[in-house]
Amino acid sequence: MRQALVMGNWKLNATKASVEALINGLVDAAKDNATVEVAVCPPAIFIPQVEALTANTAISYGAQDCDVNTAGAFTGENSAVMLKEFGCKYTLVGHSERRVIHGESSEVVAEKFAVAQENGLVPVLCIGETLAQFEAGETKAVVEAQLQAVVTKSGITSLNNAVIAYEPVWAIGTGKTATPEIAQDIHAHIRSWLAEQDAAVANKVQILYGGSVKGANAAELFGQADIDGGLVGGASLDAVEFSKVIAGASA
Numbered sequence: 001m002r003q004a005l006v007m008g009n010w011k012l013n014a015t016k017a018s019v020e021a022l023i024n025g026l027v028d029a030a031k032d033n034a035t036v037e038v039a040v041c042p043p044a045i046f047i048p049q050v051e052a053l054t055a056n057t058a059i060s061y062g063a064q065d066c067d068v069n070t071a072g073a074f075t076g077e078n079s080a081v082m083l084k085e086f087g088c089k090y091t092l093v094g095h096s097e098r099r100v101i102h103g104e105s106s107e108v109v110a111e112k113f114a115v116a117q118e119n120g121l122v123p124v125l126c127i128g129e130t131l132a133q134f135e136a137g138e139t140k141a142v143v144e145a146q147l148q149a150v151v152t153k154s155g156i157t158s159l160n161n162a163v164i165a166y167e168p169v170w171a172i173g174t175g176k177t178a179t180p181e182i183a184q185d186i187h188a189h190i191r192s193w194l195a196e197q198d199a200a201v202a203n204k205v206q207i208l209y210g211g212s213v214k215g216a217n218a219a220e221l222f223g224q225a226d227i228d229g230g231l232v233g234g235a236s237l238d239a240v241e242f243s244k245v246i247a248g249a250s251a
């Protein structure tokens, strides 16, 4: 049985005051839904504040990205070593906004995945197709290629210590959620693609759904057999709404 994981991706949204209110507002939801792991991914500059506020709570946290390098002349970056020092458990890698806006290829994402693992972080590998790819029926081929880059670089068993987040790009921030049936179909496909290579890995790895998850649709999405929780953007910025999403993952 895979544990449910509900992770908030705050993207480029936070103030010192909003972080304090949000974390304090999530403490009870994390404690009361003990079968669900609750995690947040703040902008990197807020990680020390989140580290302090989440001490002695059931809330985990991670970063939204890490560099492929661990140190050196790479202006503006954060390394996996630094994130680990500040208590991060996770880092997202390959979020579609990084792939599209920052031009990250699947090979770069695979390098980030590897460096995160080498430095003690659990990478959350984000995959998913664009609207054009969805409409062209290419979803399965796209996610397979995105997964293959990581398998080629780090091997299939590297996914024993990672999380996969399937986020159709057309559902992110648009209010258009994949139906539970569409999401389940892709999640099941991802798991069977992994199972062809290693059944134990396929059975173990958590596959999160992301894209316009909110309190009103969380339970139905998370009730699908191969959906193990969510990676949540907008709805994770409000403690009341995010608590409803967390409750939706509770067994």
Ligand SMILES: O=C(CO)COP(=O)(O)O
Binding pocket: 009, 095, 167, 171, 172, 173, 174, 175, 210, 211, 212, 213, 231, 232, 233, 234, 235
């Ligand atoms: O990109 C996402 C999480 O990483 C999803 O964002 P929304 O929940 O705002 O659609």
